Amino acid sequence: MKKIIIMLGIIAVSVSSCSDYIEEDSRSYVPADATYKTASGFQLLVNTNYAWLKGIYGGNPWLFESGTDMYAEGRTPEPAGLSQYTLLIPSSDNVADLYNPCYQLIQSVNKTIYYSTVTEQTSILNTQVGEARFLRAQAYFLLVQTYGGVPIVNEHITTPVLSFTRNTAEEVYTQIIADLDFALANVGTAAYSTAGKVNKRAVNDLLAKVYLTRGYETFGKADDFSKAAAYADAAIAGQALNVAAADVFKPGNDLNAETIFSVQYDKASTSTDPTKLGNNQFYYFSSYLGGAETGAPLRSYNLCPTDYALGLYEKGDKRWEATFMTEILEETVTVNGKATTTLYYPYYRPTSGGVIKVRHFYEPKWFTPADKTTWMTANASRLAATFVYHPWGEYSAAHTLIKNLDCYTIPVKKFDDPDPTTPTSTGPVSTRDIIVSRLGETYLIAAEAYLKAGVPATGLDRLNEVRRRAGVANATAGEFTIDYVLDERGRELLGEYKRWFDLKRTGTLVARASAHNYKIKAANFTGIDGKLKILRPIPQSVLDLNQNKDFPQNPGY
Numbered sequence: 001m002k003k004i005i006i007m008l009g010i011i012a013v014s015v016s017s018c019s020d021y022i023e024e025d026s027r028s029y030v031p032a033d034a035t036y037k038t039a040s041g042f043q044l045l046v047n048t049n050y051a052w053l054k055g056i057y058g059g060n061p062w063l064f065e066s067g068t069d070m071y072a073e074g075r076t077p078e079p080a081g082l083s084q085y086t087l088l089i090p091s092s093d094n095v096a097d098l099y100n101p102c103y104q105l106i107q108s109v110n111k112t113i114y115y116s117t118v119t120e121q122t123s124i125l126n127t128q129v130g131e132a133r134f135l136r137a138q139a140y141f142l143l144v145q146t147y148g149g150v151p152i153v154n155e156h157i158t159t160p161v162l163s164f165t166r167n168t169a170e171e172v173y174t175q176i177i178a179d180l181d182f183a184l185a186n187v188g189t190a191a192y193s194t195a196g197k198v199n200k201r202a203v204n205d206l207l208a209k210v211y212l213t214r215g216y217e218t219f220g221k222a223d224d225f226s227k228a229a230a231y232a233d234a235a236i237a238g239q240a241l242n243v244a245a246a247d248v249f250k251p252g253n254d255l256n257a258e259t260i261f262s263v264q265y266d267k268a269s270t271s272t273d274p275t276k277l278g279n280n281q282f283y284y285f286s287s288y289l290g291g292a293e294t295g296a297p298l299r300s301y302n303l304c305p306t307d308y309a310l311g312l313y314e315k316g317d318k319r320w321e322a323t324f325m326t327e328i329l330e331e332t333v334t335v336n337g338k339a340t341t342t343l344y345y346p347y348y349r350p351t352s353g354g355v356i357k358v359r360h361f362y363e364p365k366w367f368t369p370a371d372k373t374t375w376m377t378a379n380a381s382r383l384a385a386t387f388v389y390h391p392w393g394e395y396s397a398a399h400t401l402i403k404n405l406d407c408y409t410i411p412v413k414k415f416d417d418p419d420p421t422t423p424t425s426t427g428p429v430s431t432r433d434i435i436v437s438r439l440g441e442t443y444l445i446a447a448e449a450y451l452k453a454g455v456p457a458t459g460l461d462r463l464n465e466v467r468r469r470a471g472v473a474n475a476t477a478g479e480f481t482i483d484y485v486l487d488e489r490g491r492e493l494l495g496e497y498k499r500w501f502d503l504k505r506t507g508t509l510v511a512r513a514s515a516h517n518y519k520i521k522a523a524n525f526t527g528i529d530g531k532l533k534i535l536r537p538i539p540q541s542v543l544d545l546n547q548n549k550d551f552p553q554n555p556g557y
Contacts, residue, residue: 042112042119046128049108049135053263055101056142057434057497058279061303062094063146063536064497065284068509069516070309070490071499072397075288075301075404085524085533089540090557096539098146102139106153109136114156130186131198134206137179138436141210144172145501148535148554163548170219173210180207192262193255201235202261205437208232208445213505215452225453232446232462235260241440241469245318248440249414251348254433260442263434267421270431274421283428285412285495289328295342297420298428304397304409305494308516312491315366318471323494325413328360330384344411348418357384362410365392398518412495440466440492448485456480466492482506509534527556 035041065071066083073083081092088095112132116125143150149169167175184203192199208231215224243258254262263279270277284303289296313320320326331346331354332339346356358379363372376389388407393399395410417430443462450459456477464474466488475484489502503509510532514522525532533556543551 052105074304204235228449258439531555
């Protein structure tokens with residue numbers, strides 16, 4: 001059976017959007033084939049695999065976060081299909097946003113594996129191939145979670161193939177685990193913060209996620225959850241969560257001791273095209289902040305936190321201040337007799353001699369009338385002339401239906417880039433790393449896995465390590481359910497490209513999205529065949545270009 005895909009023109013279409021990141025040119029005009037057969041050239045090919053991650057994570061986050069319980073549409077429209085489900089069809093906008101770049105990465109890895117058999121043989125060759133196979137497993141894992149069964153493509157393609165067959169989701173999981181088993185046996189152990197490469201900890205972390213997710217499937221194995229727990233503990237390796245909550249996403253600290261794997265960016269490498277290279281993560285999960293005239297960062301007004309997301313935090317939870325910009329500051333500087341005011345950025349980089357005031361304050365849910373009076377009195381001298389006090393319940397996504405003004409939903413600050421590559425008016429470009437895996441989440445993976453494996457006491461210990469770092473009381477055995485785990489994941493991982501996968505994995509997508517997202521009703525999920533739209537549809541462009549018409553679409557479409 002041929003399971004080969006050349007993307008049938010899709011690669012040609014999508015490469016144009018990613019070619020800014022990766023160009024396999026030879027500046028010395030040595031043919032690529034000859035280059036890759038040398039040790040140094042082969043290393044360049046391995047590096048290319050890492051670079052393809054930018055095409056997966058660097059753009060919009062719709063397939064990761066849209067249409068969930070945590071975020072909803074604000075003033076700026078989201079893709080209607082992915083965010084509301086009623087209009088979700090195979091030709092909907094952004095449906096192919098993971099399909100195309102994941103296969104680009106897979107093809108790059110296949111090329112790497114092929115050249116590993118003909119290149120100069122070195123002592124680190126298997127380590128390099130292990131890194132590549134980890135990345136291929138990551139791509140397949142995103143694909144199988146999003147679309148279900150997809151073609152398994154493990155050959156190095158040099159000529160177009162116009163027909164491919166769909167593998168089952170079970171077969172894709174088997175492929176993922178085979179890649180990760182090889183990677184675990186061969187990658188290095190150097191700390192990620194210094195080497196920046198896939199190591200055994202990253203492989204253990206991904207194996208934990210894969211086994212946990214497969215465990216929920218009808219074809220899951222009896223020991224999947226126990227294996228997930230064991231791999232998560234191997235990734236944790238006894239390390240406590242000792243990085244302060246405020247420092248986990250502090251700008252300049254992306255490669256901290258708790259970062260397990262990330263998509264790395266370097267500001268210097270974007271100098272050839274600073275308005276496009278980089279990523280867009282900071283652009284979402286916020287309100288529009290007033291435009292270029294304010295000097296504030298360019299933001300969208302979508303994927304705004306829902307009332308449910310904001311209400312997850314309790315008094316004393318350090319993640320509240322670490323996640324949200326609870327005060328928006330302004331700074332006024334007089335230059336040559338003219339006053340200039342900058343909004344938002346003074347939190348990170350105040351100018352010596354400027355007057356800093358509070359323009360907006362977002363009241364937390366635990367504030368009483370007395371708390372408000374106390375805060376207003378204590379901060380009276382700090383309030384700007386145009387100061388706005390946002391009461392609890394009046395700055396969520398749904399509130400934009402009532403009051404739709406700049407800064408009227410609370411900004412998420414954890415992805416902020418106070419040193420962007422371009423002026424704020426130019427475009428949504430950041431060169432901060434995108435953290436894909438970190439230790440706080442690994443503890444929560446372990447917690448969920450132990451719970452599902454029937455060892456709740458150990459799972460509760462893992463979850464309470466996350467709460468300890470947050471500065472809040474331990475959860476109790478009576479509280480420890482899948483719903484509680486999802487709530488804790490919401491508090492810990494807000495905006496981190498996890499939520500849709502969390503709800504889909506745990507079978508709670510319909511119930512939670514319809515309960516907490518003002519744009520979604522449960523009936524929205526019912527497809528034309530009466531089945532629920534849980535998986536995303538196989539993109540219409542993929543079906544149209546495939547000459548094998550015996551390729552089933554997902555239920556609901």
